[in-house]
Amino acid sequence: MKLYNVFILVIALSILSSCTKDLDRVPDQGLTNEILFKSEAGYRNALAKIYGGLALTGNSANGGAGSPDITTISDEGFSSYIRILWKMQELTTDEAVIGWNDKTIKDFHEMDWTPADEFIGGMYSRLFFQITLANNFIIESADDKLSARGISGTDADKVRAYRNEVRFLRALSYWHALDLFGNPTFVTDANPIGAFLPTQTNRTELFNYIEQECLDLENLMAEPKANEYARADKAALWMLMANLYLNAQVYTGTARFTEAVTYSKKVMNAGYTLNTNYAHNFVADNHTSPEIIFPVAFDGVRTRTWGGATFLVHAGVGGDMSTTDFGIDFGWGGIRTTSAFVSKFPDPSGSTDKRAMFQIPGQQLAITDIGEFRHGYAIRKWKNVTKNGTAGSNNVFVDTDFPMFRLAEANLIFAEAVLRGGAGGTSAEALAAVNALRTRAYGSATGNLATLTLNDVLDERARELYWEGKRRTDLIRYGLFHSSTYLWPWKGGVASGRAVDDYRNLFPIPSSELNSNPNLSQNTGY
Numbered sequence: 001m002k003l004y005n006v007f008i009l010v011i012a013l014s015i016l017s018s019c020t021k022d023l024d025r026v027p028d029q030g031l032t033n034e035i036l037f038k039s040e041a042g043y044r045n046a047l048a049k050i051y052g053g054l055a056l057t058g059n060s061a062n063g064g065a066g067s068p069d070i071t072t073i074s075d076e077g078f079s080s081y082i083r084i085l086w087k088m089q090e091l092t093t094d095e096a097v098i099g100w101n102d103k104t105i106k107d108f109h110e111m112d113w114t115p116a117d118e119f120i121g122g123m124y125s126r127l128f129f130q131i132t133l134a135n136n137f138i139i140e141s142a143d144d145k146l147s148a149r150g151i152s153g154t155d156a157d158k159v160r161a162y163r164n165e166v167r168f169l170r171a172l173s174y175w176h177a178l179d180l181f182g183n184p185t186f187v188t189d190a191n192p193i194g195a196f197l198p199t200q201t202n203r204t205e206l207f208n209y210i211e212q213e214c215l216d217l218e219n220l221m222a223e224p225k226a227n228e229y230a231r232a233d234k235a236a237l238w239m240l241m242a243n244l245y246l247n248a249q250v251y252t253g254t255a256r257f258t259e260a261v262t263y264s265k266k267v268m269n270a271g272y273t274l275n276t277n278y279a280h281n282f283v284a285d286n287h288t289s290p291e292i293i294f295p296v297a298f299d300g301v302r303t304r305t306w307g308g309a310t311f312l313v314h315a316g317v318g319g320d321m322s323t324t325d326f327g328i329d330f331g332w333g334g335i336r337t338t339s340a341f342v343s344k345f346p347d348p349s350g351s352t353d354k355r356a357m358f359q360i361p362g363q364q365l366a367i368t369d370i371g372e373f374r375h376g377y378a379i380r381k382w383k384n385v386t387k388n389g390t391a392g393s394n395n396v397f398v399d400t401d402f403p404m405f406r407l408a409e410a411n412l413i414f415a416e417a418v419l420r421g422g423a424g425g426t427s428a429e430a431l432a433a434v435n436a437l438r439t440r441a442y443g444s445a446t447g448n449l450a451t452l453t454l455n456d457v458l459d460e461r462a463r464e465l466y467w468e469g470k471r472r473t474d475l476i477r478y479g480l481f482h483s484s485t486y487l488w489p490w491k492g493g494v495a496s497g498r499a500v501d502d503y504r505n506l507f508p509i510p511s512s513e514l515n516s517n518p519n520l521s522q523n524t525g526y
Helices: 040-052 081-090 118-140 143-148 153-181 203-217 234-246 248-252 257-268 278-282 308-315 407-419 427-442 454-465 471-477 511-516
Strands: 292-296 402-406
Touching (some): 040 118, 040 153, 081 118, 081 308, 081 471, 118 153, 118 511, 153 234, 203 248, 234 248, 234 257, 234 292, 234 402, 234 407, 248 471, 292 407, 308 402, 407 454, 427 454, 454 471
Antiparallel strands (some): 292 402
């Protein structure tokens, strides 16, 4: 079952509204720790808030208005974790453009963002809001705290299990901070409660911290598929570790491809199977998919937000596209893709590779005006209808869950890590892992590859994982994000594309953080 009954319990745990100062201070209004954590049920409610922070933007039930978690972004609807993460990972690449003029949103295409960018600041705040909630939970769930509150037996065991999940969620947010910002603020449950100026970490130190946390948790998490839906288990942890190790050379300068092989293989052997129909991973009842390992759950009635899948479905619909096909009231006419991405498919109509889900009628391939929705093919991947075509529970806020991790990505990590020299797998196994995805996509073995190269894997990642928030990280790992080696329309703000400085591989530490904390230094180039 989905955690809707948990998500609707999100509580006004008012630990912070920004994230520079007082990162671990006790709430001075609303619920206090002593009131909140007086029973197992209170801990479960707090756990719900932390999971809910990946989906929701505040404590309001009306779609995110009036009670925001963070105030860095003036419009609460823009502040969703998944929505900002997606924009930073996709709009900066060949996979997506957006036609709106909201604030500085087009700076992502143009690759000329600054430390004052509100979206970048919003992501930073969102990450450290999550981390702060997690730190507080971890402190308050220590054994001495449970004992002092008279929580013992089965209830104490439940809280300890929650604590392990919260440590995973903290590691997940720190991984995103590592990937996006490189050298962010660093605070854990080891820091004192109260007002202080947090220190800054660096990429290698943060990588080592995340790695150690994951290693410590490996024997503590629930077994794969044994936890409640949308809660983390060992397979989710292994996916985080596989991603961490796949990108270790970028993060630290030292390759860790053997570990990437090890942990991706653990996921591949954990009992998950590929969904027979690729498209069914991105519909309103995708909670039934056998390949989704860790989703961020959404529901049109009980977890309403203008971010997440609500954003992905609505913003991708416009022009001649039928809103009925997508289970929504109207399209926002914003996001499309570039010709460079379309060219990854042998036939954009989807008659061969079924993952080519493009809206072609009414659209032109070339983008001469980013502000015109009909310029660039639209994408029909995300929908608020079930696999049987029934509309979701609400035509404004969608039911579709966001798959943070799914089995197909484990196959691709395994294949790439083997090709890069990781021990524990063979080239034949790497080829088979990729061809399993292609067999599904083509409906037969007719599209299978005879040999496999690293470029094949990169292109396969594009075809398989597009619009799932992976592309920027992939292009950086391959050395293509900033360089002239690979250009796409509007890269660097030029219609034909251009190279940009390599410091753009990291986003800047937000100006608001630097101005209020003298312990922080800006990333190189900004």
